[in-house]
Amino acid sequence: MLLAAIIALVLMSGVWKPHFSFDVFGTHVALQNFVRDALLIVVLITSLVLTPKSARQGNAFDWAPIEEVAKLFAAIFITIAPVIAILRAGEAGAFAGIVHAVSDAQGKPVDLAYFWATGLLSSFLDNAPTYLVFFNLAGGDAHTLMTTDTTTLAAISAGAVFMGANTYIGNAPNFMVKAIAESRGIRMPSFFGYLA
Numbered sequence: 001m002l003l004a005a006i007i008a009l010v011l012m013s014g015v016w017k018p019h020f021s022f023d024v025f026g027t028h029v030a031l032q033n034f035v036r037d038a039l040l041i042v043v044l045i046t047s048l049v050l051t052p053k054s055a056r057q058g059n060a061f062d063w064a065p066i067e068e069v070a071k072l073f074a075a076i077f078i079t080i081a082p083v084i085a086i087l088r089a090g091e092a093g094a095f096a097g098i099v100h101a102v103s104d105a106q107g108k109p110v111d112l113a114y115f116w117a118t119g120l121l122s123s124f125l126d127n128a129p130t131y132l133v134f135f136n137l138a139g140g141d142a143h144t145l146m147t148t149d150t151t152t153l154a155a156i157s158a159g160a161v162f163m164g165a166n167t168y169i170g171n172a173p174n175f176m177v178k179a180i181a182e183s184r185g186i187r188m189p190s191f192f193g194y195l196a
Helices: 002-015 031-050 053-058 064-088 096-101 111-124 127-137 142-146 150-166 172-183 191-195
Strands: 021-024 027-030
Touching: 002 031, 021 031, 027 031, 064 127, 064 172, 096 111, 111 127, 111 150, 127 150, 142 150
Parallel strands: none
Antiparallel strands: 021 027
16 A cells, blocks of 8 residues: 555656645745655655564664665765856856866757766766756756757766666665665675776
């Protein structure tokens, strides 16, 4: 029932569009996403109450890997905010060199440069914030990137997704599996061992 509730809530947030949003510290939050997230927390608490402790013990469940991953990725998303602000300054900002590296002489995006730059960063940073960084570097306008600059958006998306799995930290599930395995006493490759 709880798994069905999770699926229903995710589907609900994609289908139900009340066209109402509110501002939370400068971020627009759609009502359907707020309702989904609040009810997912209720499902989580319900699961903790209803699931027998013996089931979690039988699966060797431990909060430590989740806490480790949550701390790391919370830090990534918090520290990425100033980077995005600097990138929005474009050629006038501190990251003008990066802007020039992914643009031609006319200031148009070079898709191959976006692919490799996104992929390289995605290998050492989670692919979601990396996508966000290069999406903003490419102008941050969803309408433009989905119409006139679709190849640039494809290059950013492919670089983030394909190369995010190169390292533990490049993709949250990689890091989670490593943390869970180590919490159960399984020796895992080092960061650079996994990369190799």
